[in-house]
Structures are given as structure tokens and as C-alpha cells.
Amino acid sequence: MTPPVPERPALFLDFDGTLVEIADRPDGVVVAPSLHTLIERIVARTSGAIAVVSGRKIEDIDGFLGIPIAAAGMHGLEHRAAPGDEIHYQPAPPEMDTLRERIARFPFLGDGVSMEDKGAGLAVHYRANPAHEQTVIDAMEQATADLATLHLICGKMVVEAKRRGFDKGAAVQSFMQRPPFHGRTPIFIGDDVTDEDGIRAANSVGGFGIKVGEGATDAPYRLANVAAVHDWLAQLAGVPA
Numbered sequence: 001m002t003p004p005v006p007e008r009p010a011l012f013l014d015f016d017g018t019l020v021e022i023a024d025r026p027d028g029v030v031v032a033p034s035l036h037t038l039i040e041r042i043v044a045r046t047s048g049a050i051a052v053v054s055g056r057k058i059e060d061i062d063g064f065l066g067i068p069i070a071a072a073g074m075h076g077l078e079h080r081a082a083p084g085d086e087i088h089y090q091p092a093p094p095e096m097d098t099l100r101e102r103i104a105r106f107p108f109l110g111d112g113v114s115m116e117d118k119g120a121g122l123a124v125h126y127r128a129n130p131a132h133e134q135t136v137i138d139a140m141e142q143a144t145a146d147l148a149t150l151h152l153i154c155g156k157m158v159v160e161a162k163r164r165g166f167d168k169g170a171a172v173q174s175f176m177q178r179p180p181f182h183g184r185t186p187i188f189i190g191d192d193v194t195d196e197d198g199i200r201a202a203n204s205v206g207g208f209g210i211k212v213g214e215g216a217t218d219a220p221y222r223l224a225n226v227a228a229v230h231d232w233l234a235q236l237a238g239v240p241a
Contacts, residue, residue, distance in 0.1 A: 003210050003221040005236050006185035009046055010207070012172050012198055014190035015054040015061060018212050021226050022156060024127050026056070026116055029064065036066050038230065041237035043069060048082065049180040053168045053188070053198055055153075055160060057118055058087050072171035075153065075162055075194060077120045079171065081178060092120040093163055095147040102143040108132055120163065127157035155192045169197030176205060188219075189229060 016022050016029065023029045042050050051070035052061050058073035058080055068083040077090040099122055103115050112129020113136060115122060124140060126132045140159045144150050151164040172188060175181045186207030188198040199209025199219045209219030212229055223229050 001221055003187070003208070003223070003232060006187070006207075008184045009236065010049040010176065010181040010184035010186045011042060011046060011233075011236075012051050012053045012168075012175070012186060012188040012202065014168075014188075014192065014195050014198075014212075015052055015056055015064070017156065017191035018189055018195075018226065018229055019052075020064070022127075025114075026060075026125070031064050031066075032230065035230070038233055038237060039065060039067055039069065042233060043067075045237050046184070047180045049184050051171075051175055051181075053171050053190075055121075055123070055155065055194060070175065072168070072175075074118055074121050074166075075160075075168055076166035076171040076174075077162060079174065081175070090120055090163055090166060093149040095149050096120070096122065096161070099143055099147060099150065099161055103140075106139055108135055108139075121160055123158050123160040125158045130157060133157075153194050155194050167197040168195060169201035172198050172201040173205075189223070191215075 013019055020029045020031055053072045054061055055075050056073055058071045058078045061071055062068055070082050071080050078087055080087045103122060103124060113126045113132050115124055124136050126136045136159055140152055144152055144161055149163060150161045153160045172186060176186055186202040186205060188202040189210040190198060191212035196218055202209050203218060208221060211217035211219040211222045213225060223232055
């Protein structure tokens with residue numbers, strides 16, 4: 001079923017795999033030239049009720065999109081309520097330093113496996129060598145077993161450690177408590193397991209989620225790929241086909 005277009009939507013968008021195709025390296029994504037204009041049109045259409053909710057840092061999202069909008073980065077550890085507002089950061093717990101040292105000693109690091117240091121979070125990517133999936137998961141579980149303040153998130157070809165108590169669902173709930181989001185119909189669009197928290201949050205307050213691609217989901221609607229997301233967003237924004 002094609003997702004409906006509510007009269008007064010509030011949009012929450014994942015980035016990788018939703019607005020852009022996933023790349024082998026975090027800095028290797030290609031942003032469609034039309035995306036900047038599309039986002040601007042949606043900002044006008046929704047009176048600014050649009051936010052990117054991503055595992056990336058907000059400054060990275062800004063760099064790719066070229067237009068500041070409301071955003072939650074690092075699965076909610078970073079939060080900017082509106083364009084031009086200050087970014088609020090959750091500090092990294094001291095145990096993150098311990099984990100950083102342990103990851104640096106992983107014997108398979110470099111064999112298609114890399115660590116992305118986000119400061120308040122650490123991500124181990126294995127997209128360049130998918131055969132290491134279980135090895136990476138097992139190693140990260142062992143490395144964090146005694147670090148009580150940290151929580152693991154297993155995404156597409158990545159395992160990330162972050163502070164407990166923050167996720168994309170909590171970020172959506174925070175946005176929905178204030179204008180211009182409050183009183184609108186929330187829509188969360190995402191492709192990964194980590195997006196399910198945001199999808200459930202949208203579902204729970206009268207909105208809905210949209211799953212991008214295949215896989216189990218709590219979203220009632222689905223779009224096939226990034227191109228389909230752009231087409232649907234263009235429809236919402238009122239851009240002629």
C-alpha cells in the first residue's frame with residue numbers, strides 16, 4: 001500500500017538507506033542534487049515540522065544536506081530542536097574510553113573492519129567484509145559485557161555502542177512535545193532495525209511508520225528503496241511529477 005499523505009504531517013527521516021544509498025564508508029555517501037531543494041519544499045509544506053533522526057552526528061548530517069533542519073544525531077545522544085538552535089550533547093560515559101581501548105585491540109580490525117569514533121559513541125563497521133559479521137557482534141558483546149552504562153545497537157553491517165536510555169523513539173517523543181511538531185501526524189521513515197524505535201513511537205501517537213526495503217517491521221507501510229522515498233516525499237511536498 002502506498003503511504004497516505006496526512007493533511008498536517010510531522011516528518012522524521014533516517015539518513016543512510018532512507019535519504020541516501022548506503023555506502024561502503026560513512027563518508028562515501030552520494031547525496032542526490034535534488035535532495036536539497038526537496039527538503040526546502042518539505043520545510044515550507046510542514047512549517048518546519050521535519051527532522052532527520054540518524055545514527056550520524058548532526059554536523060555530518062548538515063554537511064551532507066547543506067540545509068540545517070531539526071535533527072537528532074547518534075540515535076538521540078545529540079539533539080537540535082530547530083534550525084539555528086544550539087546542539088545539545090549527551091556526554092560520553094567514562095566506560096567509552098575503556099571500550100575504545102578494547103576495540104583497538106580487535107585482531108580483525110583493518111581486515112575490512114573499521115572503527116568509527118563518534119566521541120559519545122563507537123561504531124564498528126564490517127560492510128567491506130561481511131564475513132566478519134558474527135565475529136564483530138561476538139567481540140562487541142564480550143567487550144561491553146562489564147560496561148553497564150553502554151548499550152549495543154546492531155544495524156546494517158555495523159555494531160554501535162552508546163549510552164543507555166537514548167534511541168530514535170525517545171527522540172521522536174521529544175520533538176512531538178513542542179512546536180512545530182506538536183499536534184501533527186508523525187511519520188517515521190527508516191530502513192534499519194534501529195529505526196523501529198522511531199516507527200513504534202510514531203505509531204503510538206496516532207501516526208505511522210514507513211519501512212524502506214525488506215525486513216520485519218512494525219510499520220504499516222513500506223517503500224521499496226531510496227528512490228521510492230524521494231518520490232513519496234516529492235508527492236508530500238507537492239512537487240509536480
